[in-house]
Structures are given as structure tokens and as C-alpha cells.
Amino acid sequence: MIYQREFQLQTSGHRQMHDLTGEVAGIVSESRVRYGQVHVFNVGSTGAIGTIEFEPGLQEDLPAMLDKLFPPSRDYGHEQAWHDGNGHSHLQATTLGPSLTVPIKEGKLVLGPWQQIFHLECDIKPRRRTIMVTAVGE
Amino acid sequence: MIYQREFQLQTSGHRQMHDLTGEVAGIVSESRVRYGQVHVFNVGSTGAIGTIEFEPGLQEDLPAMLDKLFPPSRDYGHEQAWHDGNGHSHLQATTLGPSLTVPIKEGKLVLGPWQQIFHLECDIKPRRRTIMVTAVGE
Amino acid sequence: MIYQREFQLQTSGHRQMHDLTGEVAGIVSESRVRYGQVHVFNVGSTGAIGTIEFEPGLQEDLPAMLDKLFPPSRDYGHEQAWHDGNGHSHLQATTLGPSLTVPIKEGKLVLGPWQQIFHLECDIKPRRRTIMVTAVGE
Numbered sequence: 001m002i003y004q005r006e007f008q009l010q011t012s013g014h015r016q017m018h019d020l021t022g023e024v025a026g027i028v029s030e031s032r033v034r035y036g037q038v039h040v041f042n043v044g045s046t047g048a049i050g051t052i053e054f055e056p057g058l059q060e061d062l063p064a065m066l067d068k069l070f071p072p073s074r075d076y077g078h079e080q081a082w083h084d085g086n087g088h089s090h091l092q093a094t095t096l097g098p099s100l101t102v103p104i105k106e107g108k109l110v111l112g113p114w115q116q117i118f119h120l121e122c123d124i125k126p127r128r129r130t131i132m133v134t135a136v137g138e
Numbered sequence: 139m140i141y142q143r144e145f146q147l148q149t150s151g152h153r154q155m156h157d158l159t160g161e162v163a164g165i166v167s168e169s170r171v172r173y174g175q176v177h178v179f180n181v182g183s184t185g186a187i188g189t190i191e192f193e194p195g196l197q198e199d200l201p202a203m204l205d206k207l208f209p210p211s212r213d214y215g216h217e218q219a220w221h222d223g224n225g226h227s228h229l230q231a232t233t234l235g236p237s238l239t240v241p242i243k244e245g246k247l248v249l250g251p252w253q254q255i256f257h258l259e260c261d262i263k264p265r266r267r268t269i270m271v272t273a274v275g276e
Numbered sequence: 277m278i279y280q281r282e283f284q285l286q287t288s289g290h291r292q293m294h295d296l297t298g299e300v301a302g303i304v305s306e307s308r309v310r311y312g313q314v315h316v317f318n319v320g321s322t323g324a325i326g327t328i329e330f331e332p333g334l335q336e337d338l339p340a341m342l343d344k345l346f347p348p349s350r351d352y353g354h355e356q357a358w359h360d361g362n363g364h365s366h367l368q369a370t371t372l373g374p375s376l377t378v379p380i381k382e383g384k385l386v387l388g389p390w391q392q393i394f395h396l397e398c399d400i401k402p403r404r405r406t407i408m409v410t411a412v413g414e
């Protein structure tokens with residue numbers, strides 16, 4: 001059984017994190033999949049999805065550390081293509097990755113109590129994101 | 139066809155790696171899936187799963203490099219939430235990611251001869267981990 | 277429904293990136309899966325797969341930044357196992373990850389207009405890679 005639904009996410013720009021857990025759990029519930037897995041995908045190359053303990057400290061720490069490892073700069077080769085100063089956004093998003101798969105058991109997401117599904121906006125301006133959710137199972 | 143089984147993993151704390159390949163291959167064998175994929179997921183936000191050549195050198199190198207990029211420190215914002223000194227554990231685990239999907243062909247995991255499935259304990263104390271394995275296929 | 281096909285990729289060595297989007301889209305089309313997901317996996321521990329805007333600048337930036345974070349060196353513990361100078365290749369490939377899952381909608385890959393599927397050769401010499409593609413859906 002396959003169930004697919006997308007939803008929109010409005011971000012305010014660089015460094016903003018969203019907790020997608022509730023929205024994804026709702027789609028899994030709609031899907032009637034009892035056992036299987038759900039895939040959550042950010043359409044576009046400068047947004048990332050993963051799991052984290054979604055609390056205010058880590059919402060600062062994760063983007064701050066990514067900016068330290070892949071600093072905002074006009075010196076990236078990517079600047080030649082677009083001159084828009086978001087080379088680091090691409091590198092951060094590619095390193096974290098655009099998607100996540102979570103198991104489904106008894107119709108519910110299998111996550112730890114302090115483990116949530118996050119979206120991180122790596123781009124430098126507000127973006128309207130499409131998140132595609134695909135549940136597979138029985 | 140869906141087959142799901144979890145197993146427990148006792149870790150000794152920060153930097154310890156386990157080779158999960160045998161356990162996952164056993165579950166794939168039980169599942170009777172011949173062609174498809176298997177998803178391996180760490181329940182909790184401070185453990186990571188991926189592939190690596192599972193040999194003693196890299197078992198030191200990977201955690202050491204992660205500690206260099208995301209150093210243990212009491213200065214993370216996360217420290218405000220818990221005061222337990224594992225902010226870097228969260229950042230390391232989120233960057234590597236909590237899960238991995240491996241193809242199944244003729245009832246076997248498709249992996250290179252020097253490519254194993256690892257679990258890395260990023261937390262600073264021993265943890266009892268639940269690993270959820272979900273095979274999908276025919 | 278499961279459809280699985282592998283293909284070969286000849287790389288020229290460290291830092292070379294390939295755009296796999298066309299090949300994967302072709303396999304999805306063959307598969308006749310209309311709604312579901314496709315998994316793309318690099319067999320072997322020193323190659324990585326993900327999404328990126330596949331343009332010349334980022335093709336330089338991504339490997340360059342990975343070499344900065346995990347520098348080529350003879351000092352890794354891995355050197356004790358093989359003495360072949362590719363410890364950093366393993367660390368880079370493990371961090372990016374060997375695989376990617378992309379949604380399928382109406383028989384097509386769901387990707388942004390500037391989001392492509394890449395393969396990055398992290399090893400230091402030319403390699404013949406097997407890429408395993410598994411589509412799951414209806």
C-alpha cells in the first residue's frame with residue numbers, strides 16, 4: 001500500500017527550523033498504514049530534513065555549527081552561477097540531506113520521546129517549501 | 139510484503155561503534171524478501187547509523203573527526219535544556235543521520251565486501267538502544 | 277510493486293561528481309511505478325550519493341569543503357589497515373552517506389528544478405561503481 005501527500009511550508013530564511021513531526025504523523029494516520037515506513041522529502045536543493053531533539057538550544061546550535069563548518073561567503077565557485085550568496089546553503093543542505101525515512105508500527109511513527117522530525121531552511125531568504133510524504137506498508 | 143523486527147543494542151557510551159550487518163542480514167533472511175530494500179533506524183536522537191568499512195582504524199577515526207568538527211563543550215545552547223554535556227552528541231548524530239536503507243537482491247543485502255552497517259553511539263554514557271528494522275519487497 | 281536494476285559508473289577518481297538524474301529517471305520510467313519512491317545506492321564504502329544543484333561551481337565547492345573538513349592525510353588510523361592513503365575518502369563518504377530516496381509521483385521523480393541526484397567519488401583512484409536502483413510503489 002502506498003499513500004502520498006505533499007504539504008507546503010513557509011520559511012523565514014536562513015537558520016530557521018520547523019518541527020514536522022505532527023504533520024507527518026497526521027499523514028501516516030490518514031494513510032492507514034499499520035506497519036511500514038514513511039519517507040519525508042524536501043523538494044529543492046537548499047533545505048534539509050532529519051531528526052533532532054527539537055528544543056530551543058539545538059535550534060540555535062545546529063545552524064550555528066553548520067555556518068562554522070560551511071561559512072557564508074562570496075568565495076564559493078557557486079557564486080559564479082548565480083551571484084546570490086547562497087553557496088554555503090547548498091553545501092549545508094547537501095551534507096545534512098534532503099530526506100528522512102521513519103518506521104511505522106501500529107499506525108504510529110517510531111521515534112524516541114526526544115526525537116522529532118525537523119526541517120532546516122539553509123537558504124538565505126524566505127522560501128515556500130513543498131514537503132512530499134510517502135508512506136509504504138500494510 | 140512488509141517485515142518488521144526490532145532488536146536491542148547495549149552501548150558503552152561515547153565513540154563506541156557496533157557492526158550491525160549480521161543482525162540486519164539475519165532479519166532480511168527471516169523476512170523472506172527476495173527483492174526490495176531494508177531500512178535500519180536508531181530510535182533516539184543521539185545515535186547514528188550508516189555504512190563504513192568496519193575496521194579498527196576507522197572505528198577510531200570517525201568519532202575522533204566528529205569530535206573535532208562538533209567538539210564536546212558546555213557552551214552549546216542545548217546545555218540550557220538539560221545541563222548534561224551532550225550537546226555535541228546531538229549535533230554529531232543529526233549530521234550522520236539516524237538511519238540507512240540498503241537494497242535486497244536474491245534475499246541478501248547488497249553491500250560491497252568492505253562496506254558494513256554501523257551504529258555509532260554519540261551519547262556520553264552507556265545507552266540501551268532500540269534498532270528498528272523494516273524490510274519492504276517481494 | 278518492486279523494480280530493481282543496477283548500472284555501472286566509471287569514475288576518474290577523487291573529487292569527481294556525476295549527475296545520475298537521467299539514468300535514475302529512465303529506470304523509474306521502465307519500472308512503471310506511478311506513485312512511490314526510488315532508492316539509489318552506491319555499492320562500496322568510498323562513494324556518496326545525494327542531491328545538489330549540479331552546476332560547475334558546486335562540483336568544485338563540495339569536494340573542496342569535504343577535503344577541508346576531512347583532509348587527505350597519512351595520519352588516520354585507517355592507514356594501518358591498508359597503507360593506501362584513502363582514510364579521508366571513507367570519512368567523507370560515510371558522512372554524506374551512500375544512498376538517497378526520492379519520491380515518485382505520476383511516474384516521475386519529484387525533484388526541484390535545480391535539484392539533481394549526484395554521485396561523488398571520494399576515493400583517490402578511478403573506480404568502477406555499481407549503482408543499485410530499487411523502485412517501490414504502485
